[in-house]
Amino acid sequence: MEGYGIVSRNAKGEAVRLIGVNRDITARMQAEEALRTLNTELERRVEERTAEIKAINKELEAFTYTVSHDLRAPLRAMHGMSQALIEDYADVLPPEGVEFAQRIEAAAQRMDRLIQDLLAFSRVGRKDMRPRPVSLHEAVEAVLSTLSPMFEEVGADVAIEGTLPTVIAHPSTLDQVITNLVDNACKFVEKSTAPRVRLSAETRGSRVRLWVADNGIGIEPKHQERIFRIFERLHGIETYPGTGVGLALIKKAMQHMGGDVGVESEPGKGSRFWIDLPAVSDGE
Numbered sequence: 001m002e003g004y005g006i007v008s009r010n011a012k013g014e015a016v017r018l019i020g021v022n023r024d025i026t027a028r029m030q031a032e033e034a035l036r037t038l039n040t041e042l043e044r045r046v047e048e049r050t051a052e053i054k055a056i057n058k059e060l061e062a063f064t065y066t067v068s069h070d071l072r073a074p075l076r077a078m079h080g081m082s083q084a085l086i087e088d089y090a091d092v093l094p095p096e097g098v099e100f101a102q103r104i105e106a107a108a109q110r111m112d113r114l115i116q117d118l119l120a121f122s123r124v125g126r127k128d129m130r131p132r133p134v135s136l137h138e139a140v141e142a143v144l145s146t147l148s149p150m151f152e153e154v155g156a157d158v159a160i161e162g163t164l165p166t167v168i169a170h171p172s173t174l175d176q177v178i179t180n181l182v183d184n185a186c187k188f189v190e191k192s193t194a195p196r197v198r199l200s201a202e203t204r205g206s207r208v209r210l211w212v213a214d215n216g217i218g219i220e221p222k223h224q225e226r227i228f229r230i231f232e233r234l235h236g237i238e239t240y241p242g243t244g245v246g247l248a249l250i251k252k253a254m255q256h257m258g259g260d261v262g263v264e265s266e267p268g269k270g271s272r273f274w275i276d277l278p279a280v281s282d283g284e
């Protein structure tokens, strides 16, 4: 039961009447109880499903890792044998035979690249990825120095604008993310254009956004979401080589580090990829 009462007063303020209402609230309490039970049940089922999905994901990752790893041995044999054919038997093989061996060799190399990328993809999140404060500036400088022979080869002008702050990240995973972004920025450029890449950062509340801006071919808005899925590529490998794993790895890595990734781009006007990472809060 639930009761309400109102005191009615006369002009002098004296209580003259008490009006009361009693209501049976059994039905409401039963409905509330049913809702509580339903909520608890729903939470239990969400937890159960999440655990199932996590287990399936783990299994899938273990599968990808094993398959990729085991595929490398027969691939090495293919690679070794085709090279032996090209090097040791070129004079006894007809030109067509040498060409076939070269094609086997090229295909083996492509497959090895793909397997290495898949292994790297499945490694993200497998190891302990405990994040810690990392100087974004030092991380970017180290990556740029490693990639400098490639910059020279393609005539790329790559530079940091301003200083980059400290973020919370997993160091080697962050290196891989930056490497993939800069590598793409130098790759997806018109053949006649020298790549120009600029890296800069801005703090947005509790996060730091690192921008990687290029002067490349750009990406149509309708493709800007799907390129982050594994094996999604917008060009044939003859035009731009690649496996379609790089951005998917970045997305997975950023999710594991509590961050995010995205792009702003227009065809013909270059792309501005960004990654968000937790900033270092006071006291860290």
Ligand code: ADP
Residues within 6 Å of the ligand: 180, 184, 185, 188, 214, 216, 217, 218, 219, 227, 232, 233, 234, 235, 241, 242, 243, 244, 245, 246, 247, 248, 271
């Ligand atoms: P890959 O570089 O091996 O092709 P990614 O996963 O790194 O694979 O990229 C997926 C696709 O997204 C690329 O094939 C390309 O079409 C597009 N892309 C990525 N980075 C850029 C960029 N900086 N400019 C234009 N297109 C890009």
